[in-house]
Amino acid sequence: MALEKTLGFDRHLPVTKDWSAAADFLKMIADYSVANRPETIVECSSGTSSLVLSRCCQLNKCGHVYSLENGEQFVGQTQHQLDDFLLSDYCDVIHAPLHAVRLADETFEWYELKDFAIDKIDLLVIDGPPGFIQKHSRYPALPLLYDRLADRCAVFLDDAARDDEQEVVRLWLQMYPELQAEYIDNERGCFILRRG
Numbered sequence: 001m002a003l004e005k006t007l008g009f010d011r012h013l014p015v016t017k018d019w020s021a022a023a024d025f026l027k028m029i030a031d032y033s034v035a036n037r038p039e040t041i042v043e044c045s046s047g048t049s050s051l052v053l054s055r056c057c058q059l060n061k062c063g064h065v066y067s068l069e070n071g072e073q074f075v076g077q078t079q080h081q082l083d084d085f086l087l088s089d090y091c092d093v094i095h096a097p098l099h100a101v102r103l104a105d106e107t108f109e110w111y112e113l114k115d116f117a118i119d120k121i122d123l124l125v126i127d128g129p130p131g132f133i134q135k136h137s138r139y140p141a142l143p144l145l146y147d148r149l150a151d152r153c154a155v156f157l158d159d160a161a162r163d164d165e166q167e168v169v170r171l172w173l174q175m176y177p178e179l180q181a182e183y184i185d186n187e188r189g190c191f192i193l194r195r196g
Helices: 002-007 023-036 048-060 072-084 141-148 163-175
Strands: 040-044 064-069 091-095 098-103 106-111 121-126 149-158 179-184 190-195
Touching (some): 002 023, 023 121, 048 072, 098 141
Parallel strands (some): 064 091
Antiparallel strands (some): 179 190
């Protein structure tokens, strides 16, 4: 409710306990977006966060959200919610089915990027794919998107209290030692990563 009031929503955000990002994580990415006015926002997984980030772009009068979503039904659901909140102009929900990618001698199921031409990402929000799909489910995000990150990009990783995400961040920091990682001990844990 506090987030809805801060961002001036005229109706309640659609929140589900199991699938929506926690309110404190949504507030963190909203506060960052309003303060830093990112032009290009990419999120791994769509939903309530898509509405929050799109509303920030609307308030900032700049920026656009690109949501990678593997579930076709969730593409339609998020698009319907964006239409309902009159935020469709600020977000593209991209159907990106999971497919096999080979990284560091391991195979992962991750979003198909063949038609994804976005670069100079100013804010990357990682809340998918779901952790139950495989070990280190969110690991491919940085190896596959790192070259597209803007110099001052911030990366927010949700669910970082889990052992799996903790291990993923350790692997990322070994691979990209120029990154600085800050852990936020909120409801589900969050890592914020930045260069230098």
